[in-house]
Structure formats: structure tokens, C-alpha cells
Amino acid sequence: MAQPKSIYGNTVVIGAGIGGLAAACLLAADGSQVTVLEKNATVGGKMNQHITKGYRFDTGPSLLTMPGVLTQLFSYCGKDVRDYLEFSALSPVCRYHYPDGTVFNAYDDLEETCREIRQFAPEDEQAYRDFLNHTRALYARTADVFLFHPLQKAGDLLQMPVMDVFKIDALTTVSKKVDQYFSSVYLRQFFKRFATYNGSSPFMAPGTINVIPHVEMNMGGYYVRGGLYRVAEAMRDLAESMGVVFHTGQEVKQIVVQDGRVTGVKTQNDAYDTDLVVSNADAYESYLTLLDRKHSSLMKRKILEYSEPSCSGFVLLLGCNRTWEEKLVHHNIFFSSDYPAEFEDIFTHKRLPENPTIYIANTSVSDSSHVPGTGSNLFILVNAPYLHSSQDWSAATSAYADKLIGMLEQRGLTDLQKSIEVKEVITPMDFYQKYRSNKGSIYGTSSNSKMAAFLRPRNRHSDLENLWLVGGSTHPGGGIPLALLSAFHACGVPVDSDKIQL
Numbered sequence: 001m002a003q004p005k006s007i008y009g010n011t012v013v014i015g016a017g018i019g020g021l022a023a024a025c026l027l028a029a030d031g032s033q034v035t036v037l038e039k040n041a042t043v044g045g046k047m048n049q050h051i052t053k054g055y056r057f058d059t060g061p062s063l064l065t066m067p068g069v070l071t072q073l074f075s076y077c078g079k080d081v082r083d084y085l086e087f088s089a090l091s092p093v094c095r096y097h098y099p100d101g102t103v104f105n106a107y108d109d110l111e112e113t114c115r116e117i118r119q120f121a122p123e124d125e126q127a128y129r130d131f132l133n134h135t136r137a138l139y140a141r142t143a144d145v146f147l148f149h150p151l152q153k154a155g156d157l158l159q160m161p162v163m164d165v166f167k168i169d170a171l172t173t174v175s176k177k178v179d180q181y182f183s184s185v186y187l188r189q190f191f192k193r194f195a196t197y198n199g200s201s202p203f204m205a206p207g208t209i210n211v212i213p214h215v216e217m218n219m220g221g222y223y224v225r226g227g228l229y230r231v232a233e234a235m236r237d238l239a240e241s242m243g244v245v246f247h248t249g250q251e252v253k254q255i256v257v258q259d260g261r262v263t264g265v266k267t268q269n270d271a272y273d274t275d276l277v278v279s280n281a282d283a284y285e286s287y288l289t290l291l292d293r294k295h296s297s298l299m300k301r302k303i304l305e306y307s308e309p310s311c312s313g314f315v316l317l318l319g320c321n322r323t324w325e326e327k328l329v330h331h332n333i334f335f336s337s338d339y340p341a342e343f344e345d346i347f348t349h350k351r352l353p354e355n356p357t358i359y360i361a362n363t364s365v366s367d368s369s370h371v372p373g374t375g376s377n378l379f380i381l382v383n384a385p386y387l388h389s390s391q392d393w394s395a396a397t398s399a400y401a402d403k404l405i406g407m408l409e410q411r412g413l414t415d416l417q418k419s420i421e422v423k424e425v426i427t428p429m430d431f432y433q434k435y436r437s438n439k440g441s442i443y444g445t446s447s448n449s450k451m452a453a454f455l456r457p458r459n460r461h462s463d464l465e466n467l468w469l470v471g472g473s474t475h476p477g478g479g480i481p482l483a484l485l486s487a488f489h490a491c492g493v494p495v496d497s498d499k500i501q502l
């Protein structure tokens with residue numbers, strides 16, 4: 001009989017977000033007996049869904065990048081991801097609406113996108129080609145060290161060739177680098193938007209973050225048939241097929257430590273003894289609430305307290321009894337007219353943006369079963385500040401929702417208000433209360449400082465060798481592929497960086 005690879009007989013995973021589900025699968029594949037304790041009634045964490053009156057919405061992620069990480073997870077567990085999930089490439093990947101009425105359909109096909117650019121910014125066509133090459137080179141220089149490596153010790157950075165350190169745009173910002181390449185306002189705003197994919201400001205985040213457009217525009221952005229929540233369901237099914245036991249409605253209150261080792265966890269009513277704890281709770285909560293403070297150094301606690309969280313989101317779900325076929329594709333962006341002011345509102349004044357950029361995912365374009373009859377299921381997202389005393393969430397919600405509806409009517413979604421059959425709002429307060437994410441942030445810590453990548457909590461506790469940390473608030477960061485990678489790093493399972501695309 002094959003010997004289990006895991007030296008840990010019993011494992012408790014705290015939280016069934018993407019990182020927790022992935023860790024549960026990898027450990028179960030290695031022979032550990034895994035129990036997942038999840039505070040909510042369902043698995044998936046921020047990857048969640050809402051179904052009402054025949055309308056179905058993904059309430060978290062709507063775009064999947066680097067699907068090869070999921071493929072490798074399933075394959076490590078002896079399964080073929082295609083038996084569980086159907087990835088579909090969208091064309092265009094996203095439609096951008098500018099305040100002056102210009103429309104830009106962005107494709108993951110270079111020539112198709114350049115044909116579009118020739119219509120509204122011909123002077124920037126060559127810059128587009130050059131910049132995508134630049135982002136590809138950034139990825140080649142940084143991905144192995146910052147994404148595919150656990151980066152457990154400072155010395156691990158030495159893997160990066162010395163000269164490359166000066167070629168990763170760490171000393172400039174996303175915005176400044178983009179402005180060097182492009183002259184049109186259209187492509188400048190287009191490329192600055194990608195910093196929001198990890199909850200950062202393009203005016204503060206280092207130019208290294210310009211790797212993100214490479215991931216979407218060169219490698220591809222995907223939808224998952226049925227909705228993104230299928231990913232969480234598939235991972236739960238995979239885990240259960242290997243014997244993982246899920247207890248939902250179980251909030252862990254304490255990680256128990258005795259004689260320098262983690263020995264168990266306590267929930268409201270129960271205690272679980274275990275050989276290993278993998279925490280998918282926000283790292284801030286794991287270190288500062290679940291663990292007794294004496295198990296974290298003062299420096300560690302200060303870093304956690306002073307690291308700026310990523311932005312949060314204001315979400316409006318609208319089930320509408322009509323379509324806007326001429327306006328909306330699957331992913332849509334309605335850009336604001338003043339991008340610097342928008343980020344100033346979010347990160348400096350920490351209030352809802354007066355003049356927001358509005359993202360709409362309309363999965364009914366790809367999945368007609370997500371609406372009853374003919375209609376639209378609009379997931380509307382505006383970047384919003386993390387929880388702070390400057391913004392009162394109990395007061396703002398309904399007026400801001402009405403403001404967004406009014407703005408969208410002006411931008412061409414005629415009679416939007418009249419067509420609404422379902423209306424729900426999700427605020428940063430909900431993200432905090434539901435998932436316990438630090439100050440309601442949705443991507444862990446922001447990359448607004450040059451040091452962010454180095455300060456993110458690592459995937460293994462430095463003193464307690466049987467406490468591991470996974471999820472978007474840990475290394476390498478937020479977003480589905482990175483939360484998955486955190487579990488590979490914690491579990492010591494190597495990732496093949498050449499097999500990240502489909």
C-alpha cells in the first residue's frame with residue numbers, strides 16, 4: 001500500500017475560501033485526514049453566489065485568470081479539471097465605455113485589439129504592442145520569485161538576477177510608466193485600471209504591478225460555465241471525494257498552542273485536537289485575534305497593523321427584465337472622467353468615489369439560465385474604501401445605489417430603474433461581517449507601497465512550524481490564482497510555471 005506523503009495525520013483547515021479549499025485538497029491527496037471548519041453556511045468565502053426570483057449572480061470574482069493553477073491542483077489530486085469545470089474564453093474580454101462615448105472592445109488577440117485601437121487612438125497602436133511586450137518581460141523577471149516561490153526567507157530574493165532588480169519598475173508607479181508609453185487618455189486609463197485587480201491605486205502602486213495586464217491580455221481571461229461559483233463547488237466536490245469533512249456554521253475562536261506547537265482549535269462550542277492547522281482566515285485575524293499575541297513578535301504585529309488593506313467594493317446586484325444588447329457584453333467598464341480624483345477619494349479621503357468607474361458583469365450574455373426569460377443579471381461593482389471612520393455605511397447605501405443607477409441610465413442603459421425586479425446591495429461592512437476580511441478589504445493588503453510584496457504574511461508561521469497560512473491576505477496576494485498558489489506554497493507542492501495557461 002502507498003505510504004501517505006503527509007507527515008500530519010490530522011489537519012484542521014480554518015475557512016473554506018479558495019485558499020482553504022485548495023490546501024484541504026492538496027493535504028488530503030498527501031494522505032492527511034482533513035477537517036474544514038467554516039463560519040458560513042456555504043463554502044467558497046468571497047467566491048459566492050446569490051440566487052433569487054430566477055436571477056443568479058456571482059457576488060465575488062467574475063473573471064478567472066491563470067486557469068492552469070487550477071488544472072495543476074486537480075491533477076495533483078489525480079483528477080482532470082475538465083471533468084469538473086468548463087473554461088470559456090470571452091471575446092471581447094471586456095468592453096470599455098469612456099465618458100465621451102468612445103467604446104473600446106479589448107480582446108486577448110493582439111491584432112484584433114490593434115484594429116480597435118486604430119479606430120480611436122491610432123497614434124498609440126505601436127505603444128500598445130510595445131507595452132504588452134514590456135509587461136511580458138516584467139512577468140518573466142518577477143513571476144518565479146514573487147508568485148511561484150514561497151519567498152519564506154529574505155534570502156530567497158537572491159534567486160533574482162541582480163540586474164533584473166533594476167528592470168522591474170519598482171521605483172516608479174503604474175501610472176507614471178503607463179504615461180511614458182501612451183499619449184491618448186483612452187489607453188492611459190485602460191492600463192491604469194489593472195492595478196485595481198489587486199485592490200491598489202495605479203497612482204501609488206509600483207510599476208511592477210504592470211504585470212497584471214500581461215496576465216489578462218497576453219495569457220487570457222476566462223469565464224467558467226455556470227458561473228465562477230462553480231470553481232468553489234468543484235473544489236469542495238474534489239475535497240469530499242478524498243474524504244475531507246466540512247463543518248459549516250463553525251467559527252473558530254482560538255488557535256491553541258502548547259509548548260511551542262499548535263495542538264488544536266476552539267470554536268464556540270467545540271474543541272478539535274489536531275497535528276496541523278492551516279488558517280484561511282484573514283492573516284490579520286489569524287495573528288491578532290485567533291492566536292494569543294505572545295506567539296507573534298511585536299514587529300510582526302506592527303507590520304500587520306500598519307500594512308494598508310486593499311480597497312473594498314460597493315456591489316449592486318440588479319435583476320432586470322430587459323437587455324441592452326447594443327451596450328453590454330459579458331464584462332463592461334464605464335470609466336469615470338477623473339481617474340486621479342477617484343483614487344484620491346478611495347485611498348486618501350477613504351470615502352465612496354464621487355465620480356466612480358463602474359464595472360458590470362452580465363453573465364446572462366453567456367449563460368441564459370441566469371435570468372428568468374429575457375433579462376439581465378447585472379453585478380455592478382465600484383471600488384470603495386476599506387472600513388474607516390470617514391465613511392458611514394449605514395447612511396450611504398441606498399442613495400449611492402440610486403446614484404449608480406442614474407449614472408448608468410445617462411451612459412446608455414435606458415430605463416434601467418424601471419426594469420429592476422431584484423435589487424441587493426453589498427458593502428465593505430458586509431465583506432467584513434461575512435468573511436472577516438481585514439477592514440472589509442477584498443484582496444488582502446494593497447500594493448500601494450513598494451514594500452508590500454515583502455511584508456505580506458508568509459504561508460508558514462515562522463515560529464510555530466505546524467501553523468500554515470493561506471489565502472489572498474498571505475503571500476503571494478489576492479485574486480483566485482494567487483490564493484490558490486498560497487496553498488501550494490504552504491503545502492510545499494511545487495507549481496509548474498510553464499503550465500499556467502490553458
Ligand SMILES: Cc1cc2nc3c(=O)[nH]c(=O)nc-3n(C[C@H](O)[C@H](O)[C@H](O)COP(=O)(O)OP(=O)(O)OC[C@H]3O[C@@H](n4cnc5c(N)ncnc54)[C@H](O)[C@@H]3O)c2cc1C
Binds near residue numbers: 017019046061437
Ligand atoms: C466583489 C469581488 C470581486 C472580485 N473579483 C475577482 C475577480 O474577478 N478575479 C479574481 O481572481 N479575484 C477576484 N476577487 C478576489 C477573490 O475573490 C479573492 O482573492 C479570493 O476569493 C480570496 O480567497 P481566500 O482564500 O483569501 O478566502 P476568503 O474568500 O477570504 O475566505 C475565507 C473563508 O474563511 C472563513 N473564515 C474566516 N474566519 C473564520 C473563522 N474564524 N472560523 C471559520 N471560518 C472563518 C470565511 O467565512 C471565508 O469563508 C474578487 C473579490 C470580491 C469580493
